Amino acid sequence: MDDPRYPVGRFDVEEAVTPERRAEWLRQVEEAPARLRAAVDGLSDEQLDTPYRDGGWTVRQVLHHLPDSHLNAYVRIKLGLTEEVPAIKTYEEGRWAELPDSRDTPPEVSLALLEALHARWMVLLRALGQAEWARTFRHPEWGEMSLGKALAQYAWHGRHHVAHVTRLRERMGW
DSSP, X not given: OOOTTOTTOOOOOOSSOOHHHHHXXXXXXXXXXXXXXXXXXXXXXXXXXXXSSTTSOBHHHHHHHHHHHHHHHHHHHHHHHXXXXXXXXXXXXXXXXXXXXXXXXXXXXXXHHHHHHHHHHHHHHHTOOHHHHHOEEEETTTEEEEHHHHHHHXXXXXXXXXXXXXXXXXXXXX
């Protein structure tokens, strides 16, 4: 991709969510923490504080953003499983990325958090049946979304941000 904002392309998912596609997205969600850990392995503080593109977040901010975002996703899916079409809340991810914990927390804390979160999340996701994947929540910007499509989005999200880091490393020769 030529646009550094979207190194794996923009999120786009087919209308029908098949069991085969869902299995692929589950694998991607499961692998995201290890892929992020590998992407940031060995980076110095200076490298962690390098934006992945002009005007973009630093690697450190991307690293801390993933557990922030995926914690929200975990809650959204649990709400979708336990309430009838719940209205979910958005959050100001750009402002979260500016908070002290996104600047000052050691990378290992967020890597461990993402690993623990995904371990628990995968237990839940792998136990869902077809009817549960069809359940929905209502996002204020995206409208009604099935849990299957939410899975696709967060599988893309992990690949998207890991690619920000790996493409930067390639460009910089790190």
